[in-house]
Amino acid sequence: LPLLEVKNLNVSINNNEILKDFNLTINPGEIHAIMGPNGSGKSTFSKVLAGHPAYSVLNGDIFFKGSSILELEPEQRSHLGIFLAFQYPIEIPGVSNEDFLRLAYNSKQKFYNKPEVDPIEFLSIMNEKLQLVNMSPIFLSRNVNEGFSGGEKKRNEILQMILLDSELAILDETDSGLDIDALKTISAGINNFMTSSKSILLITHYQRLLDYIKPTYVHVMQNGQIIKTGSANLAIELEKKGYEWLN
Numbered sequence: 001l002p003l004l005e006v007k008n009l010n011v012s013i014n015n016n017e018i019l020k021d022f023n024l025t026i027n028p029g030e031i032h033a034i035m036g037p038n039g040s041g042k043s044t045f046s047k048v049l050a051g052h053p054a055y056s057v058l059n060g061d062i063f064f065k066g067s068s069i070l071e072l073e074p075e076q077r078s079h080l081g082i083f084l085a086f087q088y089p090i091e092i093p094g095v096s097n098e099d100f101l102r103l104a105y106n107s108k109q110k111f112y113n114k115p116e117v118d119p120i121e122f123l124s125i126m127n128e129k130l131q132l133v134n135m136s137p138i139f140l141s142r143n144v145n146e147g148f149s150g151g152e153k154k155r156n157e158i159l160q161m162i163l164l165d166s167e168l169a170i171l172d173e174t175d176s177g178l179d180i181d182a183l184k185t186i187s188a189g190i191n192n193f194m195t196s197s198k199s200i201l202l203i204t205h206y207q208r209l210l211d212y213i214k215p216t217y218v219h220v221m222q223n224g225q226i227i228k229t230g231s232a233n234l235a236i237e238l239e240k241k242g243y244e245w246l247n
């Protein structure tokens with residue numbers, strides 16, 4: 001059974017049709033990279049998967065673990081195992097990272113009728129996860145993303161993804177603006193997260209991320225559609241020749 005199946009999806013925002021007969025199937029254990037020029041609809045696709053309310057699905061369907069998720073709220077999709085890391089992580093003044101992460105964790109526990117964890121139990125869970133992304137426990141006491149550097153925000157996202165143990169992680173330009181050390185740390189965190197039952201959808205402009213996270217497939221998006229699919233080598237070819245070469 002595919003983890004994600006997107007069939008003939010047409011999506012609009014403000015009466016602009018952005019995705020046009022978009023199709024994509026992701027099986028457990030696969031890493032898919034989506035590349036493509038600015039404005040091709042990559043972020044739109046990721047937000048539609050997460051259930052962003054601004055987008056209208058005009059036609060088609062999205063199946064996750066075999067069931068349509070179109071009618072589900074973003075929170076329900078998240079509980080089912082879809083994780084979206086935003087291109088621009090938000091700051092939440094006055095809320096500590098620790099409280100934020102514990103709320104997210106307990107909300108998922110509740111959804112599956114599992115016991116909520118108390119702050120002390122939670123800290124012991126977190127200590128193990130923090131090491132996977134090379135983050136200091138000090139981050140837990142700081143407000144969500146407030147004053148975090150670009151690299152710290154991205155590591156914080158990977159931390160959330162690992163904590164929630166989602167099956168489908170969607171990372172939209174998680175590599176943008178990172179220096180090489182942060183890129184390596186984040187890639188290691190992502191590779192640690194990956195198992196044969198999970199999948200990752202990586203949206204990126206740059207081939208360099210794919211030096212660290214080896215994609216099963218690389219797709220090129222243009223004008224709201226996937227116009228080409230290939231192996232990891234396609235990303236290397238794109239780096240050399242640019243997107244124009246495909247037209």
Ligand code: ADP
Nearest residue numbers: 013014016018037038039040041042043044045
């Ligand atoms: P990408 O992530 O590939 O750069 P996006 O999904 O962000 O592309 O954008 C795809 C297209 O959707 C662009 O042409 C953009 O202008 C348009 N778009 C995005 N948000 C809106 C909006 N709120 N209203 C109208 N058009 C939008």
Ligand code: MG
Nearest residue numbers: 037038039043
């Ligand atoms: Mg863009």
Ligand code: MG
Nearest residue numbers: 042043044087
């Ligand atoms: Mg984008």
